[in-house]
Amino acid sequence: xxxxxxxxxxxxxxxxxxxxxxxxxxxGASLLALALGVGFGWLTALGRAGVAVFEPQQAAxxxxxxxxxxxxxxxxxxxxxxxxxxxxxxxxxxxxxLRSLAWIGGALMLAGFAVSEIASITGTPLLYDGGPALGxxxxxxxxxxxxxxxxxxxxxxxSSASAIATVITRRNGGAGGALSAxxxxxxxxxxxxxxxxxxxxxxxxxxxxWALGRGAFPANQPTxxxxxxxxxxxxxxxxxVVVWYVLVQALTGVSSMHGARFSxxxxxxxxxxxxxxxxxxxxxxxxxxxxVRVVGSLLSLFVAVPTVMAFLIIVSSLEAHGRSRGASGRLxxxxxxxxxxxxxxxxxxxxxxxxxxxxxxxVLIQExxxxxxxxTFFVPGYFHxxxxxxxxxxxxxxxxxxxxxxxxxxxxxxxxxxxxxxVISLGLLIFGAAGIAAGYAGVPRRTFDISYGGGAPALxxxxxxxxxxxxxxxxxxxxxxxxGVARSLLPGPKDxxxxxxxxxxxxxxxxxxxxxxxxxxxxxxxxVAMALFTIVAxxxxxxxxxxxxxxxxxxx
Amino acid sequence: xxxxxxxxxxxxxxxxxxxxxxxxxxxWAAYGAAPLPFGNHHETLHQGHGDAAGTLGxxxxxxxxxxxxxxxxxxxxxxxxxxxxxRPDGSVEPVAGQAVxxxxxxxxxxAHDMGHHDVDxxxxxxxxxxxxGAxxxxxxAHxxxxxxxxxxHAMSHTAHGADADQPVDLYLLAFMWGYNPDILRLxxxxxxxxxxxxxxxxxxxxxxxxxxxxxxxxxxDSVSDQIITFTKPGTVLIYCTVYCGAGHDQMQGKIIVxxxxxxxxx
Numbered sequence: 001x002x003x004x005x006x007x008x009x010x011x012x013x014x015x016x017x018x019x020x021x022x023x024x025x026x027x028g029a030s031l032l033a034l035a036l037g038v039g040f041g042w043l044t045a046l047g048r049a050g051v052a053v054f055e056p057q058q059a060a061x062x063x064x065x066x067x068x069x070x071x072x073x074x075x076x077x078x079x080x081x082x083x084x085x086x087x088x089x090x091x092x093x094x095x096x097x098l099r100s101l102a103w104i105g106g107a108l109m110l111a112g113f114a115v116s117e118i119a120s121i122t123g124t125p126l127l128y129d130g131g132p133a134l135g136x137x138x139x140x141x142x143x144x145x146x147x148x149x150x151x152x153x154x155x156x157x158x159s160s161a162s163a164i165a166t167v168i169t170r171r172n173g174g175a176g177g178a179l180s181a182x183x184x185x186x187x188x189x190x191x192x193x194x195x196x197x198x199x200x201x202x203x204x205x206x207x208x209x210w211a212l213g214r215g216a217f218p219a220n221q222p223t224x225x226x227x228x229x230x231x232x233x234x235x236x237x238x239x240x241v242v243v244w245y246v247l248v249q250a251l252t253g254v255s256s257m258h259g260a261r262f263s264x265x266x267x268x269x270x271x272x273x274x275x276x277x278x279x280x281x282x283x284x285x286x287x288x289x290x291x292v293r294v295v296g297s298l299l300s301l302f303v304a305v306p307t308v309m310a311f312l313i314i315v316s317s318l319e320a321h322g323r324s325r326g327a328s329g330r331l332x333x334x335x336x337x338x339x340x341x342x343x344x345x346x347x348x349x350x351x352x353x354x355x356x357x358x359x360x361x362x363v364l365i366q367e368x369x370x371x372x373x374x375x376t377f378f379v380p381g382y383f384h385x386x387x388x389x390x391x392x393x394x395x396x397x398x399x400x401x402x403x404x405x406x407x408x409x410x411x412x413x414x415x416x417x418x419x420x421x422x423v424i425s426l427g428l429l430i431f432g433a434a435g436i437a438a439g440y441a442g443v444p445r446r447t448f449d450i451s452y453g454g455g456a457p458a459l460x461x462x463x464x465x466x467x468x469x470x471x472x473x474x475x476x477x478x479x480x481x482x483x484g485v486a487r488s489l490l491p492g493p494k495d496x497x498x499x500x501x502x503x504x505x506x507x508x509x510x511x512x513x514x515x516x517x518x519x520x521x522x523x524x525x526x527x528v529a530m531a532l533f534t535i536v537a538x539x540x541x542x543x544x545x546x547x548x549x550x551x552x553x554x555x556x
Numbered sequence: 557x558x559x560x561x562x563x564x565x566x567x568x569x570x571x572x573x574x575x576x577x578x579x580x581x582x583x584w585a586a587y588g589a590a591p592l593p594f595g596n597h598h599e600t601l602h603q604g605h606g607d608a609a610g611t612l613g614x615x616x617x618x619x620x621x622x623x624x625x626x627x628x629x630x631x632x633x634x635x636x637x638x639x640x641x642x643r644p645d646g647s648v649e650p651v652a653g654q655a656v657x658x659x660x661x662x663x664x665x666x667a668h669d670m671g672h673h674d675v676d677x678x679x680x681x682x683x684x685x686x687x688x689g690a691x692x693x694x695x696x697a698h699x700x701x702x703x704x705x706x707x708x709h710a711m712s713h714t715a716h717g718a719d720a721d722q723p724v725d726l727y728l729l730a731f732m733w734g735y736n737p738d739i740l741r742l743x744x745x746x747x748x749x750x751x752x753x754x755x756x757x758x759x760x761x762x763x764x765x766x767x768x769x770x771x772x773x774x775x776x777d778s779v780s781d782q783i784i785t786f787t788k789p790g791t792v793l794i795y796c797t798v799y800c801g802a803g804h805d806q807m808q809g810k811i812i813v814x815x816x817x818x819x820x821x822x
Binding site: 056057059060063127131133134136222257258259262284285286287293294295297298301302304305306308309312313316320358362366367368369370371372374375376440441442444445446447448449450452453455456457512513514515516517519520523524526527530531534535538540541543544545546547548549 | 560561562564565567569570571573574575576577578579580581582583584587589591592757758760762763764765766767768769770771772773774775776778779780782783784785786787788790791793795796797798799800801802803804805806808810
């Protein structure tokens with residue numbers, strides 16, 4: 001258990017004004033990025049559905065802007081803001097250490113945001129990975145685009161250094177100087193961000209040098225990108241789990257029943273399990289050796305271990321406390337949670353979407369199935385469960401707690417916001433189900449006109465229409481949620497913050513032999529679903545009128 | 557307290573459950589797709605309809621999915637392949653037993669499928685064979701052992717004593733924004749060695765096979781090869797799955813697969 005601390009809201013409120021200003025700017029920029037990115041994504045979905053028609057270059061530009069804005073700037077500006085504010089809260093009134101570095105980091109990230117957006121709007125569309133081969137005839141576009149990411153990486157490193165310095169110099173007066181579980185998680189998260197920033201330099205500095213005429217063509221960029229990208233899409237999941245820890249405590253008063261040390265081991269295990277599992281992104285590469293394929297397949301089975309363990313720690317702690325307070329029936333403890341609080345609704349939907357995302361991620365990581373799914377719409381079909389349904393909902397939930405504490409201004413219409421996670425999840429379900437089915441059917445992921453002169457199956461168009469419908473639903477839900485959260489960035493009346501419903505289970509003594517089956521049952525359900533959809537994929541592949549020896553897998 | 561805990565709330569249980577996804581290995585093994593020999597039953601690997609060589613992945617001699625063929629050799633062979641087997645309608649229909657050139661620059665995979673002296677000597681273009689069955693006589697004259705009637709366009713490799721399982725070589729070059737050849741005419745039941753390469757930037761070659769597609773990623777100047785066998789006739793759309801520029805959406809080709817008259821042993 002953590003040492004007793006004031007509530008999260010109180011600790012955030014106690015941050016020095018300059019720290020509050022920095023994180024407000026970063027939260028604001030992240031919400032702007034999300035709003036823009038959702039808009040670009042919605043247009044992309046309409047284009048894929050055939051409702052809107054774009055010239056090929058326009059379509060590729062939209063896709064580039066969507067990926068750059070959401071994947072890089074929404075997720076990483078939001079992570080930085082959350083990292084800094086939670087680190088500051090861990091220091092309990094002391095504010096950020098290395099504050100000037102944090103400000104420099106923030107400025108660099110914002111500069112990167114501007115450069116990346118302008119480069120994406122004006123230059124040759126390079127998609128979000130900035131592949132230099134697409135811009136061989138337009139080095140300036142490659143250079144500016146890559147510079148944007150380098151600025152982002154530098155900003156991440158500087159901000160993370162400040163966060164690390166903050167948590168290791170914390171003064172909470174009750175823990176004897178030891179890091180709390182959350183403090184340790186912030187430390188590991190920030191460290192992981194710095195490693196990723198270094199990977200970004202490896203991936204994009206050669207492109208900048210080439211554009212300046214000071215280096216060879218960056219032929220290795222795709223490989224460096226794979227390494228960077230793998231870290232980049234697990235970092236937000238790690239951040240999500242940290243956010244869940246913090247929010248569950250804020251909503252229910254419950255912290256881990258398994259002890260801080262166990263939580264620290266789980267957070268540290270991200271560093272153990274995530275980087276070595278990157279090989280599965282390269283299964284489709286034509287010259288990948290069989291040894292790498294075998295090792296990559298084996299390691300991929302372990303990629304979700306930290307996330308699943310963290311999920312189980314949180315759910316079992318909640319369930320044990322809920323049952324100890326007298327909740328009965330299989331899900332009675334779930335019903336007793338504060339469902340009228342939009343934060344609760346958001347993290348509950350996030351957990352469900354995580355299960356869906358994991359189910360299909362594990363179909364994709366089977367090396368032998370990679371030629372069936374890689375580069376198809378299966379990939380966006382499943383990863384939106386993570387990117388939107390899990391990570392974005394969790395980050396927005398965190399903002400609904402943190403921003404009112406920063407500004408004294410309440411979110412807009414919390415009762416309406418409470419419904420948005422379900423609306424978003426419904427849209428995602430339509431989008432994901434249709435997109436994954438489209439992936440099974442072979443619809444390419446980055447092709448807008450999939451008619452092929454009448455050569456494509458008619459089913460493709462039906463599925464992509466459903467993708468457009470689902471995308472529209474979740475884009476609408478996200479827009480409402482973003483606007484509602486953004487309202488609390490603005491100053492409001494002093495008494496505008498009404499405490500959203502919470503429960504207080506943390507001080508409940510745990511009953512002896514109280515069981516917590518819900519989390520394990522959820523994990524079993526997900527593993528069974530993984531197996532089921534893997535079997536469907538194998539059977540589908542076996543039924544194809546083509547036998548193949550050789551070949552290979554997928555990338556993003 | 558911990559001794560009074562239900563096992564579902566113990567750390568060991570949580571840790572064990574965290575590894576739950578590893579259980580998927582059992583499904584992989586059941587389909588012969590597990591990365592380690594443990595539990596891997598290769599008899600279940602066969603896909604398609606009865607081709608014992610067909611597997612889900614990288615079995616057989618292809619320990620490295622990439623080919624040892626150099627890009628220069630690929631370009632040379634590809635040009636000769638298209639030149640030799642091109643039909644008047646622009647499609648390309650390879651014929652077994654006919655090599656495309658004398659100098660492949662790559663002997664490890666072509667060691668037994670050359671037959672080019674016969675081909676060159678008698679100019680066995682597609683139409684000659686179609687009209688006169690010339691290949692039959694030439695091939696038999698050089699030691700064909702199978703004795704099959706070589707009617708139809710695809711013939712098994714029997715020249716120079718090569719065994720009947722030798723695949724027929726195909727070459728497919730992906731470029732911005734198309735495939736060369738863009739129309740291939742192939743036969744069911746015939747094993748083809750499909751050699752592919754991207755000419756400029758990375759492309760994909762996805763074969764739309766009805767219920768699903770099968771994707772190959774092609775890197776520039778990196779030759780990939782796969783042994784493929786079509787088991788049903790039909791038209792297969794080939795399309796690019798890696799964004800490659802403004803013309804990406806239009807990048808397509810097709811394979812017209814017709815039934816072999818003798819179940820893959822023409």
